[in-house]
Amino acid sequence: MTATTDPYDVLDPSAPVYTLSGGDWQDIVQDVADRHPDRIVVNMGPQHPSTHGVLRLVLELEGETVTQARVVVGYLHTGIEKNCEYRTFTQAVTFLTRADYLSPFFNETAYCLAVEKLLGITDQIPERANVIRVLMMELNRISSHLVWLATGGMEIGALSAMLYGFRERELILDIFEMITGLRMNHEYIRPGGVAQDLPPGAVEKIREFLEVMPARIDEYHDLLTGQPIWIKRLKDVGYLDLTGAVALGATGPIMRAAGYPWDLRKVAPYCGYETYEFDVPTQTDGDCFARYLVRMDEMRESLKIIEQCLDRLRPGPVMVEDKKIAWPAKLAIGPDGLGNSLDHIRHIMATSMEALIHHFKLVTEGFHVPPGQVYTAVEAPRGELGVHLVSDGGTRPYRVHFRDPSFVNLQSVAAVCEGGMVADVIAAVASLDPVMGGCDR
Amino acid sequence: MFSYVPIFALFLLAGGFAVFSIIAGSLTGPKRYNRAKYDAYECGIEPTPQPVGGGRFPVKYYLTAMLFIVFDIEIIFLYPWAVAYADMGVFGLVEMVLFIVTVFIAYVYVWRRGGLEWD
């Protein structure tokens, strides 16, 4: 261990030190110091154990009471939307799936629905592809809610809840890995359908999960729902009524916990959701506990939908017929992993020049999407996930914009936090369930 | 006072251990100066300039401390009474009922005036 090789060993005290600052931070501090000498300004985040990644909250505290809460976002901005403009419509999925990393299938579906709508092929999506999409999304909803339960529980101090939540999420991620090859960021749902059919054994694995999960949800209820401290920490905390939710654009469990059964799967169905039987759980208290109950119930409803999906899976194509859009690959698992099937490679390389040209054009250039703009939305675990897609008629999106529920729901932080205590901020922000990957994109 | 000699021995041992740890910790660890490392932790943001000693704190914390002193003294009065209780019988009981009722009146007063509210 020599000091000279250590890059952090700055022996020169005048050497520059880069700290994260800027904005009106100094003004806020000065202002508070002038007006309220017994208040302090505390940064909660971006590097804080319970701000869901890199959310920054600037809290003005009077003792333990929060008198003002400001939200600062953008620390996880990765330029996903902009990057999409430099990739084909199919390749964009690879970026978008990483936005809200806890609900990748929703990002993919919302975007693919938008592309399909512009292409005018919404009705040509094969039934099996739609069922698989719904199946994956509902599994994903459960896994996302489980992360919320795990992190939210941990933030309130219920350490075991964290491990229980992640334990079941692991089961779902195993299913995802089996079907898509990846645990997260799957890039599985593509414009026109899904990347490949379910592998053998997948349905059985999901059925096993369906057998296990209801008992596990009961376990969470046993551990938390009746727990007096849990109730005390969540009840009447982070209150946001329907008026506030509508004014602030909060959707998803936040709105449903305020009593309004607004669920895009019911009010504007997509992927055939209108044909599934499920309820939209609501609560009327509008506090953290109501949001907790709503999410817990939603997991059960998702299980119902998954069961129906499995029952109606019929053999059939999983990609649109149109060869001008459908990705030309025939995927197969070889000795080196998933890739193009050898038969397909033989076909394009050895027997059909047209097939090769078609493959080349579609893979490198992509398909043309008619000019226009479209807004599609799906009910993501956190609320309305909308995609505003603009095409100029080329093979790349002109603009992709995500209306991410994490971002919009974070607008209500001040409303749910101010007047509470520091510990309530944690509970309230956890109940909004923001995912900074989705918020900052 | 002899009973306190072992306590003093333990004090020396524990104190020696603690001081030794502090000194050892400053000797065994590496020393790599970096200004940012010596900044106060504020979640990655440049720290708020703090007044010396953390500035003023809301008065309710001091209220808690004062209430503590009041009730702590009450407890100290209760101890000798409890120890000698077997000898005093009914007299001790009546005395203590009067004492506790008096304290309780003060307690209820504090409660009613909102002295026991922390939010």
Add this chain to the structure above:
Amino acid sequence: MTGLGYAMTPVLAAAPLSPPTHRDIWWLIIIKTLAIFAFLVLATLFMIWAERRVVARMQQRIGPNRVGPFGLLQSLADGLKLALKEDIVPAMADKAVYILAPVISAIPAFMAFAVIPFGPTVSIAGHHTNLQLTDLPVAVLFVLAMSSLGVYGIVLAGWSSGSPYPLLGGVRSAAQVVSYEIAMGLSFVGVFLYAGSLSTSQIVAAQAHRWGILWAAISFAVYAIAMVGETNRAPFDLPEGETEIVGGFHTEYTSLKFALFYLAEYINMVTVSALMTTLFLGGWRAPWPISLWSEANVGWWPLLWFLIKLGIVLFVFIWLRGTLPRFRYDQFMQLGWKVLIPVNLLWILAEAAIRVVNVSNWRTWVIPIVVLAALLILGSFIADVVQRRSEERMQMPRVGPALVPNPDSPYPVPALGPATHPPLAATVAAREGASGESHSDVRTEGDGRA
């Protein structure tokens, strides 16, 4: 037993329970001091390991199992690792206090254990001695004093770090510990009433036939809650609630200074558990079926019973950590001030009354009536306060069903009613109508969105 003890507690002069006491030889004192010191350090290392293993099992994990047999040396390895970390004193810190704080925290933690009796008189190399470092006449008071002193370490650590999170943690800790010290101190009164002494060895002796938990069940319950609050452990771990105020008072501490806080926390846990064993669980006395054996309370055996009881209490600490969420600051303070203290005061009166009735047959019917009257007066006070509070809460404008839209809001709020999804039919119709026209957004019309 010294003269001071008799002077303060004259009752005890006649007590037949007092064990033979005498001065120890100097080398016995040194051996016992070293033994206590070693016991506490080892207990800390073991507790950290046990906590991680047990909580891991509760969470369906394995826990540390790599260093040493069953991972037993993991805590030692962690301690060594901490020793090799850079020792940082933040630029804004008040240096002297910052360095002193962990020492202030650690020393009282060690010292409080001096008065805990591990067992009865044993013979070491021909010398008879108590398995207790020193038998103070005011032993319980001494433990209370030491635990109060330990708080100074935490408060000063928070204050001197020059950083907002430790400051919050330090202030929380101060308020928390002083609040729970009252509840804790009151819970002792129930024990003293029966034992007639503040000396730990006398209290153990008084439990020869019935344990304190039976005489003073409520005191036991209050102490059980207060000891968790006093040691800043889950669910009362507010001063270091890492998800709220990062690390609380020890956010800025590194290296062995941090290790000292850790050590103090675990020693405090062992101390309050040992005190619980001593005051309420019969101390080193054998539990019932074993106590029938005539040798059970003689010689070195009691040490085993003591350690088993201590282990059980410590297990509960770990169990709490694995099960319960954390309290919020105000709820925690309310529990201490508004529940534990009045309950405790009433219980002391009730216990005193019961005891008088038991001791003297004289005018047995008068005393309960007097006490009952007193309890009624006190109860009515509490009922009055509680009712006041609930009335005030009723008048609070905010609480109400979230469903009722605020009529003053400038924002349109959707109509609500039992009809579940009014927009659904319109949407489906629009979908069917627009199935050919895929360029239009089907949700823009007819779905009632604002």
